[in-house]
Structures are given as structure tokens and as C-alpha cells.
Amino acid sequence: MSAGREAFDRAALVDHARQVIARGSRSFAAASRLFDRETRERVWLLYAWCRECDDIADAQDLGGALGDQSGAAERLATIRALTALALAGEPTGRPSFDCFAVVARECGISADMAEDVIAGFALDADGWQPRGEADLLRYCYHVAGAVGVMMAAVMGVAADDEDTLARACDLGLAFQLGNVARDLAEDDRAGRCYVPAEWLAEADIPPGEQLKPPYRKALAAIALRMAGLAAVYEASARIGAARLAFRQRWAVLAAAGIYGAIAREVAARGPHAWDRRVTTSGWAKLGHVARGFVAALRGPGAEAARPRWSRRELALRARGGVAFRAG
Numbered sequence: 001m002s003a004g005r006e007a008f009d010r011a012a013l014v015d016h017a018r019q020v021i022a023r024g025s026r027s028f029a030a031a032s033r034l035f036d037r038e039t040r041e042r043v044w045l046l047y048a049w050c051r052e053c054d055d056i057a058d059a060q061d062l063g064g065a066l067g068d069q070s071g072a073a074e075r076l077a078t079i080r081a082l083t084a085l086a087l088a089g090e091p092t093g094r095p096s097f098d099c100f101a102v103v104a105r106e107c108g109i110s111a112d113m114a115e116d117v118i119a120g121f122a123l124d125a126d127g128w129q130p131r132g133e134a135d136l137l138r139y140c141y142h143v144a145g146a147v148g149v150m151m152a153a154v155m156g157v158a159a160d161d162e163d164t165l166a167r168a169c170d171l172g173l174a175f176q177l178g179n180v181a182r183d184l185a186e187d188d189r190a191g192r193c194y195v196p197a198e199w200l201a202e203a204d205i206p207p208g209e210q211l212k213p214p215y216r217k218a219l220a221a222i223a224l225r226m227a228g229l230a231a232v233y234e235a236s237a238r239i240g241a242a243r244l245a246f247r248q249r250w251a252v253l254a255a256a257g258i259y260g261a262i263a264r265e266v267a268a269r270g271p272h273a274w275d276r277r278v279t280t281s282g283w284a285k286l287g288h289v290a291r292g293f294v295a296a297l298r299g300p301g302a303e304a305a306r307p308r309w310s311r312r313e314l315a316l317r318a319r320g321g322v323a324f325r326a327g
């Protein structure tokens with residue numbers, strides 16, 4: 001490790017990360033309070049890096065409105081350069097990347113893990129759109145499933161515990177599928193579409209027309225399909241959560257409830273899902289925290305069927321740069 005290691009003020013970085021998560025994700029901040037102190041701080045440190053990378057990539061502030069998207073390649077290069085410095089243990093001049101330096105050192109987060117996340121920003125920079133279901137899951141793997149793998153490392157899951165890592169990835173995939181369904185209108189305004197082109201064609205929705213009134217009913221059916229896929233991945237993830245320590249299990253199950261409710265609410269609203277943004281109220285979050293506590297006490301339920309696309313397959317294909325589709 002570099003001599004730069006001594007330059008990090010961990011307490012100050014933890015405080016910075018706490019403020020970032022409080023402003024960037026109230027849902028995640030609420031769930032993170034259920035962790036033991038050491039895990040909670042590491043989760044905050046990792047979140048700060050994820051949030052900063054996302055903000056740089058999208059030229060936004062704490063997940064707000066997208067900024068000017070010109071210069072995407074340069075912003076991506078900045079993310080890679082700062083992340084490389086952090087992984088080398090060198091101060092970066094950016095607190096959120098210094099947060100990553102600390103948590104990567106403490107939890108054994110590798111360059112491959114980081115690159116799997118950064119590759120999702122590269123897809124956006126290229127103006128990429130999924131063709132089929134597996135392409136959609138490839139994107140979800142990069143922007144959320146790979147973060148789930150990092151989170152598992154933060155919680156002490158061993159690097160050779162492939163099944164638990166896969167279940168952690170599944171939770172990230174479930175979260176992102178719900179986010180995609182919720183944010184269809186927001187993404188459309190930004191000129192982005194994460195609905196597979198094959199799904200749009202099957203629904204007779206012309207490209208770029210999905211949010212227009214004549215196609216809202218068909219789009220609602222697509223959102224229902226995404227929500228169903230999210231539910232499959234969430235059920236798989238809950239099996240993995242049962243292997244964690246109690247407070248970690250409680251936090252993960254609470255988060256699964258909070259984020260899973262997003263996809264379910266989008267599906268329930270039908271064609272009106274995008275009239276106003278789906279959110280989770282404070283009282284609803286408390287309800288999910290309580291249900292997560294009960295579920296954590298009960299232990300695992302019935303074994304869930306494994307999803308069609310696994311973490312290993314998604315990661316191998318993504319790293320090989322293979323464009324793939326469900327067949």
C-alpha cells in the first residue's frame with residue numbers, strides 16, 4: 001500500500017459519507033442505520049463513491065436532473081483515473097474517492113469489482129440501449145448488481161462464496177429493475193431508454209413513442225413484466241440474506257422491502273405510473289423496517305428458484321464485451 005494511506009482522515013471521510021447518503025438516498029440511509037457501526041460506516045463510504053461516480057457520469061448533483069451530456073468520454077476517464085488512484089491508496093483530492101480508498105483497503109474490494117460498476121457508465125456514455133432481456137440485465141448488473149457484490153464484501157462475505165455473492169448481485173438487479181420501471185418518463189426526457197427494443201416491438205410501440213398516450217397501456221404491461229422479473233431476483237436475494245449476521249440480515253431485508261415496493265407500486269398504478277414519481281413515505285419505510293426485523297428473526301423461507309441470468313454469466317459476458325440476448 002502506498003504511503004498515501006496515512007493521509008486519509010477516516011473519521012472525517014465517514015462524516016462526509018454520512019452526509020452524502022443522507023442527501024442522496026433517504027431510503028438507503030434509513031436501511032443503513034440498521035447495520036452495526038463498522039458495517040454502517042463502510043456502507044456509507046462505498047455509497048459516497050457510487051454517488052460521486054454517478055454524478056460525474058451524468059453531470060448532475062446528488063442524483064438530480066441530468067446536466068449537459070457533452071464530454072461524456074472525458075467524464076468517464078475522470079472516474080477511472082480517480083478510482084485507480086483510490087485503489088492504489090493515493091489521496092485523490094475528492095473526498096468521495098478517498099472514501100473508496102478506505103473501504104476498498106478495509107474490505108478487499110478489487111479493481112475488477114470497480115470496473116464492473118464503471119462499465120455501466122460507459123454504456124450510458126455510448127448512448128447504449130438494450131436489445132433483449134439479457135441486455136437489460138447486463139446493464140442492471142453493471143449499475144446495481146456489481147454494487148451488490150461490493151456490498152457483500154463490505155459485509156464480510158468471502159470472495160470464494162460464489163452463491164452468496166450471486167444472491168447479493170440478485171438484490172442489486174431487483175433494485176435496478178424497479179428503478180428502470182419507475183423512471184421511464186424521467187429517462188425519456190433525458191433521451192435514454194432502458195426498455196429492451198424487442199419488448200417495445202412485441203408491444204407495437206414505435207421507438208421513442210413509449211410515453212405518448214396511445215401507448216401508455218402497452219407500456220404499463222412492460223412495467224408489469226419488469227416488476228415480475230424484479231420479484232424473481234428479490235426472492236433469490238432473500239435466500240442469501242439469511243446467511244448474514246443478524247443486523248446485516250435485518251438491514252438487507254428492510255432495504256429489499258423498501259425498494260421492492262417501488263416496482264410493485266409502479267405495476268399497481270398501470271398506465272398512470274408515470275403521472276408522478278413513485279416514492280416511499282417515511283411511515284412505509286418504518287413498516288418495511290419492522291417487517292425486515294421479523295423476517296430476520298424467522299430466518300430463510302422456502303428456497304426460491306434461481307433466476308435465468310446469473311451473476312457469473314452476466315459478469316463474464318460483460319467483461320468480454322459480448323452483446324448477448326435471451327434466446
